Amino acid sequence: MDIFDEEKRVFLAKKDKSKKGSIDSGILNLVSLINSQQDYYSTSSCSGRIVLIEREEAKEKDKAKWLFSSHDPVNKSLFLKKLYEINLPEKTVWLRQEPLILHIRCRTLQSAFNLLNDVRKLGLKRSGVIAANKRVTIEIIGTERMDVPIAENRKFLIDENYLLYLIEKANAKLLLTKEKIKMLEKIF
Amino acid sequence: MDIFDEEKRVFLAKKDKSKKGSIDSGILNLVSLINSQQDYYSTSSCSGRIVLIEREEAKEKDKAKWLFSSHDPVNKSLFLKKLYEINLPEKTVWLRQEPLILHIRCRTLQSAFNLLNDVRKLGLKRSGVIAANKRVTIEIIGTERMDVPIAENRKFLIDENYLLYLIEKANAKLLLTKEKIKMLEKIF
Numbered sequence: 001m002d003i004f005d006e007e008k009r010v011f012l013a014k015k016d017k018s019k020k021g022s023i024d025s026g027i028l029n030l031v032s033l034i035n036s037q038q039d040y041y042s043t044s045s046c047s048g049r050i051v052l053i054e055r056e057e058a059k060e061k062d063k064a065k066w067l068f069s070s071h072d073p074v075n076k077s078l079f080l081k082k083l084y085e086i087n088l089p090e091k092t093v094w095l096r097q098e099p100l101i102l103h104i105r106c107r108t109l110q111s112a113f114n115l116l117n118d119v120r121k122l123g124l125k126r127s128g129v130i131a132a133n134k135r136v137t138i139e140i141i142g143t144e145r146m147d148v149p150i151a152e153n154r155k156f157l158i159d160e161n162y163l164l165y166l167i168e169k170a171n172a173k174l175l176l177t178k179e180k181i182k183m184l185e186k187i188f
Numbered sequence: 189m190d191i192f193d194e195e196k197r198v199f200l201a202k203k204d205k206s207k208k209g210s211i212d213s214g215i216l217n218l219v220s221l222i223n224s225q226q227d228y229y230s231t232s233s234c235s236g237r238i239v240l241i242e243r244e245e246a247k248e249k250d251k252a253k254w255l256f257s258s259h260d261p262v263n264k265s266l267f268l269k270k271l272y273e274i275n276l277p278e279k280t281v282w283l284r285q286e287p288l289i290l291h292i293r294c295r296t297l298q299s300a301f302n303l304l305n306d307v308r309k310l311g312l313k314r315s316g317v318i319a320a321n322k323r324v325t326i327e328i329i330g331t332e333r334m335d336v337p338i339a340e341n342r343k344f345l346i347d348e349n350y351l352l353y354l355i356e357k358a359n360a361k362l363l364l365t366k367e368k369i370k371m372l373e374k375i376f
Contacts, residue, residue: 126314127318130308130313132301145333145335146336149336149354158346165337165345
């Protein structure tokens with residue numbers, strides 16, 4: 001057993017360290033397919049999501065505070081209900097739809113670039129090899145996104161009609177992200 | 189002269205093939221610094237921008253139509269004036285602030301990963317090696333962005349106050365992008 005196989009075994013046996021503590025269901029099948037390959041395993045994944053975050057400008061991720069997160073399209077009235085329960089902060093609140101993101105460790109640089117080639121053909125042009133020292137890792141990232149400031153100084157910046165419109169848009173984009181996951185499943 | 193040097197010479201001598209036809213001034217200094225290095229040259233660059241684009245959902249870039257583009261912060265009243273002159277389309281019009289993007293060809297995989305290491309330390313975590321077959325290429329991409337639907341079915345979705353607010357936000361984020369360019373200049 002070489003070092004890649006050993007590290008893969010240890011990684012897949014250990015507890016999920018993400019905030020959520022588990023792989024979200026929308027990407028579980030894809031992650032299983034990846035992990036079943038000899039030369040790859042997934043070290044991190046998100047199937048795309050709709051989030052509300054509170055943050056000062058475009059500062060580092062660590063300084064952002066998550067107010068809401070859903071990996072599935074949201075129900076408009078339930079979402080509004082949740083939103084109105086939030087004690088709006090002074091900082092800007094952003095409604096964001098984020099694309100799928102996957103980190104895949106690869107046995108060799110060659111196996112990384114082979115995979116990257118297939119992935120980029122699917123239109124996932126923001127993907128690349130992000131580490132290659134000891135552990136060759138690919139990041140695959142979708143292109144669907146929306147990033148809208150909706151509240152600031154404890155007040156909403158927009159009216160409810162527009163908010164409902166944004167939720168519809170975010171839901172539609174999130175579904176496009178899910179289609180990308182299905183396309184990725186086919187290459188594994 | 190090896191093949192990298194020859195291709196670099198040919199590339200830097202030829203006409204700029206971008207829509208704009210030239211490198212935008214905000215990133216010209218950085219591009220010159222990159223091109224002065226033995227092991228690197230830039231094949232594509234954008235210093236970040238504020239754009240208005242018309243498109244159906246998050247479809248391919250090719251299907252989007254550019255209505256406005258500025259690599260510098262925009263003057264609010266001039267921007268509004270331009271916006272009101274646009275014959276609004278049926279498709280969604282998005283106000284977007286896009287981050288800096290750079291493609292850098294590298295002599296070897298080793299020189300690519302050395303550079304990537306420095307770049308990622310600056311917080312440009314979306315950067316990676318995107319091609320490595322014949323031509324090793326790094327993509328460096330910023331994280332600042334905003335992506336807001338502002339019109340659809342020939343009508344604005346938002347009021348002028350919110351529009352002015354969005355322009356301010358986009359300008360502030362664009363300035364953060366320009367700071368990243370300064371930081372990048374230091375590593376070359």
